[in-house]
Amino acid sequence: MPSGFLTSMVPIESLLHYEFNKTGSTDSIPENALKSKADVKLLKSNKASDILEHSLKFIQMFGYIVGVDFKFEWKNNLRFVVTKSLVFFFWTQVFYTHYVYSVYDNFVRNFEVFAIYGITVSAVLKIRCFDSYYLNITAMFKSSLKIYKQNGDARGKPFTDRLTANFNLYKFVASMAIFITILYMYYPVKSFLIDGEMVQFVPIEFMFVDQSTLLGFLVASGIMGTLGVYAIFGTEYMALTFVAIVMNYGPRVDILNENFDELDKMWLTNSSSAAEYKHSFLVNICRKYADMREYINEVKLIFDQKLYIFFVFAYLSQILCLYQIRVNNWIPGYALAIGFSIEMIFYCLMGTKLTVENERFCQIITQSSWYTYDQWSQKMILMLLGEAMNFSELRIGPFAPLSVYTATEIFKSIYSYYTLMMEVM
Numbered sequence: 001m002p003s004g005f006l007t008s009m010v011p012i013e014s015l016l017h018y019e020f021n022k023t024g025s026t027d028s029i030p031e032n033a034l035k036s037k038a039d040v041k042l043l044k045s046n047k048a049s050d051i052l053e054h055s056l057k058f059i060q061m062f063g064y065i066v067g068v069d070f071k072f073e074w075k076n077n078l079r080f081v082v083t084k085s086l087v088f089f090f091w092t093q094v095f096y097t098h099y100v101y102s103v104y105d106n107f108v109r110n111f112e113v114f115a116i117y118g119i120t121v122s123a124v125l126k127i128r129c130f131d132s133y134y135l136n137i138t139a140m141f142k143s144s145l146k147i148y149k150q151n152g153d154a155r156g157k158p159f160t161d162r163l164t165a166n167f168n169l170y171k172f173v174a175s176m177a178i179f180i181t182i183l184y185m186y187y188p189v190k191s192f193l194i195d196g197e198m199v200q201f202v203p204i205e206f207m208f209v210d211q212s213t214l215l216g217f218l219v220a221s222g223i224m225g226t227l228g229v230y231a232i233f234g235t236e237y238m239a240l241t242f243v244a245i246v247m248n249y250g251p252r253v254d255i256l257n258e259n260f261d262e263l264d265k266m267w268l269t270n271s272s273s274a275a276e277y278k279h280s281f282l283v284n285i286c287r288k289y290a291d292m293r294e295y296i297n298e299v300k301l302i303f304d305q306k307l308y309i310f311f312v313f314a315y316l317s318q319i320l321c322l323y324q325i326r327v328n329n330w331i332p333g334y335a336l337a338i339g340f341s342i343e344m345i346f347y348c349l350m351g352t353k354l355t356v357e358n359e360r361f362c363q364i365i366t367q368s369s370w371y372t373y374d375q376w377s378q379k380m381i382l383m384l385l386g387e388a389m390n391f392s393e394l395r396i397g398p399f400a401p402l403s404v405y406t407a408t409e410i411f412k413s414i415y416s417y418y419t420l421m422m423e424v425m
Contacts, residue, residue, distance in 0.1 A: 048159040049148040052248075055167045056141055059244060062174070062237040066230060068130050070138050086230055087123045090204075094120060097205045112203040112324050115333060118310075118317030118340055119231060125306045126238045133302045137241060140298060144248040151255050159251060166247045170240055176342055177236050183335035184228055188221070201228065201332060239346060245299055246350040252292050253357050257364050259285050264369040267377075275374065282377055286384055289361075293387070296354065300394060307347060308397030314340040315410060322418045323425075344407060351394045351402025358391040 060070055067080030094113060101110050130137070148159065184201065191199040198217040201224040210216040263285070266278050318340050321333040365388065370381045394402040400409070 048163050048251075049145055051160060051163040051167060052145055052148050055163070055170055055244065056145075058167070058170060058174075059237065059240045062233050062240065065233040066237060068134065068237065070141055072135060072138055074134055074138075083230055083234065084127055086227055087120070087127060090123075090227055091120055093204050093206055096207055097203070100205045108328065109203055111320050112328070112330055112333070115317050115320035115324060115336060116202050116204070118314045119336070121313040122310055123231060123234060125310055126234050129238065129302065129306050136298055136302055137245070140245055140248075140295065143295075144251075147252065147255070158254065162251060162254070166244070169247065170244065173240055173243055173346060174236055177232050180335060180339045180342070181228070181232060183338060184332070185225075187331045187334075192217075199332070201225070202336075203330075235343065239343060242303060243346065243350055246353055249292070249295065249354060250357050252288070252295070253361050253364070256285060256288055256292075256361060259288070260364055260368045264372075267372045268369055278373075279376060282373075282380055286380065289384060289387065296392060299354075300392065304395060305397075307394070307402065308399075311344065311347075311396045311410070314344055315414060318414050319417050319421065322414070323421050326418075326422065341411070344410065348402055348404050348407035351406075352404045355391070355393055355401075355403065358388060362388045 056070060063069060065079070066083045067077050068074070094116070097113050098110060101107065101113065148163075151159075188199045188201050191197040198211070198214075200211065201221060204220075204224070205211070206220050206223060209220050211220045259281075263278070263281055266281070318337050321330070321337040321340075324330040325333045325337070362385065365381060365385045368381075370378060373381065396402055396406065400406040
């Protein structure tokens with residue numbers, strides 16, 4: 001029996017173990033760290049790696065405010081300590097507010113306090129995510145940069161077009177911060193400056209601050225304004241980080257698409273390349289896909305549990321926001337509800353994006369000229385296709401995959417429970 005046949009019967013991971021140890025992954029981490037200083041000056045280079053590095057610096061601009069950075073040697077600094085201190089302070093005031101409303105039998109307003117749990121829990125999750133996985137996130141960005149330097153710069157326009165479109169997407173996501181900030185500040189500021197009413201940004205009572213007086217109201221508004229700025233920058237940083245990690249998966253599929261085109265030419269044109277070279281070329285493709293699977297597993301490790309907890313609290317917060325808006329005319333609740341909705345939609349879009357890219361890879365395999373390959377190569381292609389079809393989606397815990405369809409079902413459910421609360425209560 002030919003030795004090639006025996007080799008083809010083992011799983012791809014076993015076959016690639018030797019290849020990984022021998023050659024090393026194409027996604028290895030570069031030695032040079034990215035610059036930690038945020039610099040958003042437009043680069044005029046057409047190299048894919050330069051565009052990606054510029055994009056990462058743009059994202060890092062938001063991280064710099066809250067004290068985080070893309071580098072392996074990152075350490076706690078004063079800005080990050082301030083961020084964590086503000087989150088801890090806000091939690092204490094939330095519990096204090098529950099106590100005050102309970103003492104004065106104002107239980108209805110407790111719904112408004114519960115509605116902002118989505119913000120407080122989200123802030124803790126983002127800090128915990130970076131604290132635990134900043135090495136993983138840094139490695140993923142640097143591996144993408146290494147791949148673009150090795151492959152993207154030589155491939156030219158298709159890669160630069162994709163990365164330019166990605167950068168435009170990052171700027172669009174960042175622009176949502178301006179929209180949410182306007183919603184967050186408009187009604188309280190307008191009420192105070194035009195109508196002469198003192199409307200809280202969020203229904204939180206602060207210790208030793210009497211918000212019924214002008215001075216107390218201004219102090220509380222200053223505190224909430226500061227907390228709001230940190231919340232927006234922290235949310236933008238983590239949202240852009242998640243979006244960038246997902247969008248950097250697509251060019252990996254593009255590289256494999258070109259590899260399959262090259263492999264097809266080798267077999268269709270009866271290239272003089274030896275069969276061993278064609279086999280090693282196919283093994284290299286399998287190795288790259290194994291790296292891609294590890295990339296997705298890393299994304300799931302970092303974000304799956306965090307997204308599950310975020311969606312649970314954001315879901316409950318939106319129901320309570322809508323209820324309080326309708327019952328108590330809580331106008332600032334619109335900013336919270338819309339902000340949660342936008343963040344949830346972006347996360348769901350990225351889950352769908354990963355699934356679409358994997359389906360595209362399956363299509364690349366099936367549309368290749370695999371039937372012209374030899375028996376060993378055909379068996380390898382079938383195993384590779386099987387691995388691709390068993391793609392592990394990002395999930396919102398045990399409930400559903402992270403996708404656009406899930407987002408529509410979530411918003412339908414939010415409206416249903418809001419309607420139920422209106423009828424029952």
